Amino acid sequence: MLLPGFHIIKSFTPDYLHSNLLGVVKTFTEAIFDSANNDKPWYIGRHTTAFDNKLLQMKPPTELTRTPRSIIERKLWKGSEWKNYLLYYSIPCLKNIMAERYVKHWFLLVFSMHIFLKKKIYNEEFAAAEVAIRTFVFEIDELYGIEYYKFNCHLMLHIPESVRRFGALWASSTFPFEHYNGVLSKMFKSSHAIPEQICKSYLRFKNVEKLSTAIFSRKDCSQDAKKLFQKMCGVFCPQQCITYGPELRLFGKPVQIQLSLIETTEIEALLQEKILNYAEKFDRFIFLQTLWHTESNKLLTKRHNSTVELRDGSFVTLQVMLCIRTALTDELKYILIGKRLQISNEAICNTQRYEMRSTSLFIIATATNSITAFFPNALRSKCVRMPYRCANDVQTYCIVRLVNNIETD
DSSP states (O other): OOOTTTTTTTTTOOHIIIIIIIIHHHHHHHHHHHHGGTTTTTTOGHHHHHHHHHHOOOOOOTSSSSSOOGGGGGGGGOHHHHIIIIIIHHHHHHTSSSHHHHHHHHHHHHHHHHHTTTTSOOHHHHHHHHHHHHHHHHHHHHHTTHHHHHHHHHHHHHHHHHHHHHOOOOOOOOSHHHHHHHHHHHTTTTTSSSSHHHHHHHHHHHHHHHHHHHHHHHHSSSSSHHHHHHHTTTTOSSHHHHEOOOOTEEEEEEEEEEOOOOHHHHHHHHTTTBBOSSEEEEEEEEEEEEEOOOOOOOOOOOOOOOOOEESSSSSEEEEEEEEEBBBTOOOEEEEEEEEEEEEEEOSSOOOGGGGOGGTTTTTEEEEEEEEEEEEEGGGEEEEEEEEEEEEEEEEEEEEHHHHEESSSO
16 A cells, blocks of 8 residues: 555556446346336336347347347346447447437447547547546436446546556456456366366366477377367367468358459459459458458358448448459459448437537448449458348448457457
């Protein structure tokens, strides 16, 4: 306590996993579905089925490790599920189910946490997020009652100063520690001498790791034994992979296809040269250490991993990755084909302040048949695409950029 430069309050960071996700978010979600509150204007327990219908339609990208579970099972939700619920699912699910004034209030928390979890936070964003989270806390008494102004709500007021002093919330997140708690729990089998069991298991693991490196690096080592060992250790080694430069890897067996006239035209406009009218297509690839799937991949049924924002600010759905050849030089080129999404000015939540507008986070866009060709380096950000509305066979989506690609569940 007497350490130089140490402050008993300012030198600790609020743990957003427990104070925000398992604290504030869980408390308010439990309250709005609790039948004991059926006389409250914010109670939505009567609409559980409608809420679930929305929630269970969500197909997250691969970065979100858990797919949505029913709101009825919320007592079993992990911290990562509460995070995904807050950042991505809650606003679209609450839309048209909860009274608008309460959705606007909830959006203040969603907005601020989006900013405080970003990889890079600008001063204007920080100022808006600070106002948003303070407004959220100060309006709890008026909207829900003083009984919901709990200690975790008070901790929200300390988050802006913590971010200012120590960086974005992911920098001090306890998610990695929770993960390794799970690893440690697998290192003992009984309740007797737990520390000794963990130490012995860890030393055995490190010795096996050291021995395996020495043994499997030998030329006379059996490849079948190496594959069996990797399988037992949970190491995944893709069998078919084409590497193109240091950043692009393509998976699966390529399929030869005939290019349509519009695809050929788009690609030639991109390359500014003629190409052969056939190509090889792939439906999975890794670019800049991020896994992407195209719409042609039929094995990914519970996830949607192909909606992206491009560097020009437009949004597309990846249709196919193509390996094409130029007509004159016979040079290989890897090109992505995507279908454009038409962005609308519709706001999922009408806020009074421009700097806190919902359209900066939740983009309402309509599917189109307009295609575009672009290089892999045009990819900027993967997005969560959620069904929003379907009218006259025209599908409209709510699109949210992934908050960051640093913090894992």
